[in-house]
Amino acid sequence: MPQQMSVAEEIFQFVREPIDARAIVENLKAPEDGAVVVFDGFVRNNFKGQRTLYLEYEAYEAMAFAKMREIGAYMREHFSIHRVAMVHRLGRLEIGETSVLIAVSSAHRAAAFDACRYAIDALKRGVPIWKKEYFADGAVWVEGEKPSQQAISAPSSSTL
Secondary structure, three states: OOEEEOOOOOEEEEEOOOOOHHHHHHHHOOOOOOEEEEEEEEOOOEEOOEEEEEEEEEEOHHHHHHHHHHHHHHHHHHOOOOEEEEEEEOEEEEOOOEEEEEEEEEOOHHHHHHHHHHHHHHHHHHOOEEEEEEEOOEEEEEOOOOOOHHHHOOOOHHHO
16 A cells, blocks of 8 residues: 555655556646646666666655655745645666656646756655666666755745
């Protein structure tokens, strides 16, 4: 059973089955919205010049879930958005499968784009989720990205 929280129509989940992006996006849309921006992060077939066979994701779920909710609360406070969905897959993922989906609805596209970018950068920076890449000759744990300060900064008042 996926861990889920819906407050003010927000979705925060960890799942072990494929992520249904279409259903998530449809769940976020409302008559007052003019945009839904989606980040769909999926498994690529290479890492630092090596052919990737598949990935495995693990998380400290209780803490990761709390951090995702904190990111969502920050977004609602600092961006003019309506709803947020953050869904991360755990377990074994094959090439091309979605590992993380973030969707943000808003009346206007600029706020949705800015909030979505903030969400993925904050998730990569501060949520305890770990990725292991498997290759023909072994495997390696991969450190999260370190986004630029500009990418993780709060929006200016002109983007709210």
